[in-house]
Amino acid sequence: MKKDRINDRILQELRRNGRIANAELAEIVGLSASACLRRVQELENSGVIKGYRAVIDNLTLGLGFVAYVGVGLSEHSTSSQRAFEQALEFVPEVKECHNVTGAFEYLLRIETADIKSYKAFHADVLGSIAQVRTITSHIVMDSPKDERA
Amino acid sequence: MKKDRINDRILQELRRNGRIANAELAEIVGLSASACLRRVQELENSGVIKGYRAVIDNLTLGLGFVAYVGVGLSEHSTSSQRAFEQALEFVPEVKECHNVTGAFEYLLRIETADIKSYKAFHADVLGSIAQVRTITSHIVMDSPKDERA
């Protein structure tokens, strides 16, 4: 994959507006429509562009409660980690699960309707996973910057 | 804003594929193209759909280093918080900034090329902000689940 300034501009623009018309994108980066389209397609086929998503406002969907949760496991073995990861795989409230360094093993992003449903998640989901030893909740009060939407 | 089953299907589909053709989307939800388009436009205008974004693979762009950083401030005043938030507003490495409850005030998501450039960010950016008192880095080793990417 070529990595020149034009492709950088294309990606920058598509990250900002994933639905921009190819014709408009071409004008911005200073190419003809066909040349621009070929670059975009190459970026898609090579996996640099993994897809496109609409950014939905969680508040209007009744998902106004967001928390980041640090989770410590009682064992640090591979099997223990895999069991923990699999337990969360299909839990809809868990939007992200990161295996991190530091005082705990996992950092989760949780989205629920309100604090009541978060409490239910906390007790029924996290509390029922055998590997979990510590849970530290950080409730999001505001997100002054969020470029991953 | 109306919240029926059809709009839910539309949002679900647009979250999965933000660049789906309106004609195809209409077929999926069982509407004519024009009716479907009007619903999508209403969702956009009412702010439920905040925008569209291309999902870029960071690894291929040389941004393989990701960390979550807890930041504690020396003062908890509004002006102190605002100064901190403004200091990060245009820092490209900072992809997210959340004001959270708990042992620290802010949780940041940082993306850099490698640990060397992270160290530079750590020292030159975070280290130079007067309000910052504590910094706790959690380097992401793996993300078994990431539905916001």
Add this chain to the structure above:
DNA sequence: GCTGAAACGCATAACAC
């Protein structure tokens, strides 16, 4: 609210440079 048709604009591919 919805459908269906008609006009318009854009995406796309073939071509030449």
Add this chain to the structure above:
DNA sequence: GTGTTATGCGTTTCAGC
């Protein structure tokens, strides 16, 4: 690699239900 051109398809508007 690039731009130009031509065609077909999707988007969008509007009348009618």
